[in-house]
Amino acid sequence: MNFAWDETDIAYREELREMLDELPADWWDEYAAEGPASPKVMTFARGFNAKLAERDLVVRHWPESYGGKDASAWKQIIISEEMWSSGEPRSSLYMGSNWAGPAIMRFGTEAQKQKHLRGIAEGRVLWCQGFSEPEAGTDLGNMKTRAEPDGEGGFVVNGSKVWTSYAARADMMFLLARVGGKGKGGVSCFLIPTDTPGMEIRPIAGVHSLYDFHEVFFTDARVPGEALLGEEGNGWTIVQTVIHFERIGAARYEKAGRALHHIVELLKQRGDFDDPVVQADCAIALAAVEAARLLTYQVIDGRVKDRDPGANTYIARYAMIQADHAVANLTSTYLPDLLVQGGDGHLRAQFNSAITAGLAAGAAEVQLNMISGRYLQLPRGA
Ligand SMILES: Cc1cc2nc3c(=O)[nH]c(=O)nc-3n(C[C@H](O)[C@H](O)[C@H](O)COP(=O)(O)OP(=O)(O)OC[C@H]3O[C@@H](n4cnc5c(N)ncnc54)[C@H](O)[C@@H]3O)c2cc1C
Structure with a gap:
């Protein structure tokens, strides 16, 4: 490499x-x-x-x-x-x-x-992702939204999605819906416009922003057959591919790293950076950022060489979460006054996205489960 x-x-x-x-x-x-x-x-x-x-x-x-x-x-x-x-x-x-x-x-x-x-x-x-449902986040195979064949080559969609980022202003949704089957079987992918009749998008206020999340309701929404991506009922294979791209798609380590440099500058300006404890905390955060960077580069290197990512994606994703948290913790520990409204926009933005880093694109604990099973080959429940 x-x-x-x-x-x-x-x-x-x-x-x-x-x-x-x-x-x-x-x-x-x-x-x-x-x-x-x-x-x-x-x-x-x-x-x-x-x-x-x-x-x-x-x-x-x-x-x-x-x-x-x-x-x-x-x-x-x-x-x-x-x-x-x-x-x-x-x-x-x-x-x-x-x-x-x-x-x-x-x-x-x-x-x-x-x-x-x-x-x-x-x-x-602009696209958005209609995967999660009220009872199907981590356990995506439990999704209930149904796409019933309408007998004319199309589908009728009923159900709801939740936590859908961007939905109110995106143009297209990559939707998962069940065409029969149970668990992961029957899951199908659809490419649909967000103004599809029968689709209602409602914003949900989040802890730090009014705009991140939406609920999306489908009531007899008609979707043409050409919106089906891949084979009917075989969407799980597509989901697995998507997940490998999505989990490391946003370079969280870089955002955390640049916020860290900004933090160090501010601490120097305030005369607080001479403290060896502060320096050690900043160094630990920097190590987390650089570890996440190299683990992500390892996945990209594999992609360039057409290698199966195996568990490397989950390891990189978990490292990104750690990096995001380490930098956000520095701000809340040493510069908490800058996290309030009217404080430092750059640090607020990094802190806000770090709050949800361990849940967005799959919970951190689930990444650990994947690493323990696929990388360390530990038995389930170990
Ligand atoms: C910022 C943000 C943006 C998002 N954007 C989108 C989007 O655009 N589209 C979309 O479809 N979804 C989106 N989501 C939803 C996200 O994918 C889900 O929150 C995530 O998959 C977890 O699902 P859940 O919220 O139902 O939590 P749950 O699945 O209920 O999990 C809650 C907690 O339970 C624990 N847990 C659950 N299962 C296990 C397990 N098997 N092993 C160990 N621990 C477990 C974990 O600690 C986990 O944090 C977004 C979420 C966030 C935070």
């Missing part, structure tokens, strides 16, 4: 940074502190994404035939590092480019590829 970036990687990062120079001066305080699903960020993202697309910056790592540049998977982690650590000005475009698009590429029909991939590559279409 070679950790040096090549010239194209360096040039790509520089181009992205040029684009990020255009963020408004009050970006962290006014925009990013409410999270990437806030109406302000989502509105801003529409214009920003179009500019990224004009310069072919959105999906360099995709094949040219779908709007990419045939570049390696390293480009995906570079854009993720730059954008996520800057408050994700693309909003949920990353969902499309990181996992919805790749899933469509792998499992979709040619017609689905033609219909959906350009919209992501051109930064026009």
Whole structure:
């Protein structure tokens, strides 16, 4: 594994940074502190994404035939590092480019590829993820939302989803619904517009933002047959693929790392950094950030070499959660006055996303279960 970036990687990062120079001066305080699903960020993202697309910056790592540049998977982690650590000005475009698009590429029909991939590559279409339900989060196989065949090649969807980020302002949903079957059998994937009649989206206030979460209700929502991704009832294979892309798709270590540098600067300005205990705490956080970075790079390296990620994705994800928590703990311990409304937008944004890091994209404990079973080969219940 070679950790040096090549010239194209360096040039790509520089181009992205040029684009990020255009963020408004009050970006962290006014925009990013409410999270990437806030109406302000989502509105801003529409214009920003179009500019990224004009310069072919959105999906360099995709094949040219779908709007990419045939570049390696390293480009995906570079854009993720730059954008996520800057408050994700693309909003949920990353969902499309990181996992919805790749899933469509792998499992979709040619017609689905033609219909959906350009919209992501051109930064026009924002996706959201309709997986979790009131009784099916970690235990996703327990989902109850049903898609009944309508006898004419389409489906009628009834049920509800919860915690759906971005839903109110996204264009498309990657929906999981059950077409018969039990447990993981019968689960099917659908690609549907968020304005599908019979679909109602209601916001849920979260602990730190009014905009992150939604409930989505389906009442006799009619979905055409061409919205089905892959085979009917065989969606679980697609979910497994999506999970590997999704869990390390957002470069949380980079956001935590840049917040950590900001913390150190502030502690120095306040004259608090000379304390060896403070220095040791900052060093521990830095070690967590760099460990998460290298574990993530190990997964990307495997992706470039077409290797099965095995348990490496779960190890990297758990390390990212640890890094996020270590940096958020520094802020709450040494700079708590900056976490209040009107405090430091950058630190508030990192702290807010760290609160939910151990639950979003699968609970931390579940990552540990996967590591114990698949990596350490411990028996269940050990
Ligand atoms: C910021 C954020 C954004 C999200 N965005 C989306 C989204 O866009 N779309 C979407 O579909 N969902 C989304 N979710 C939901 C997320 O996927 C679920 O919260 C997650 O899968 C956990 O499910 P749950 O909330 O039902 O918790 P549960 O499954 O009830 O788990 C609660 C706790 O129980 C414990 N636990 C449960 N099962 C096990 C087990 N097998 N072993 C050990 N411990 C266990 C864990 O401690 C866990 O934290 C989001 C969540 C967050 C926090």
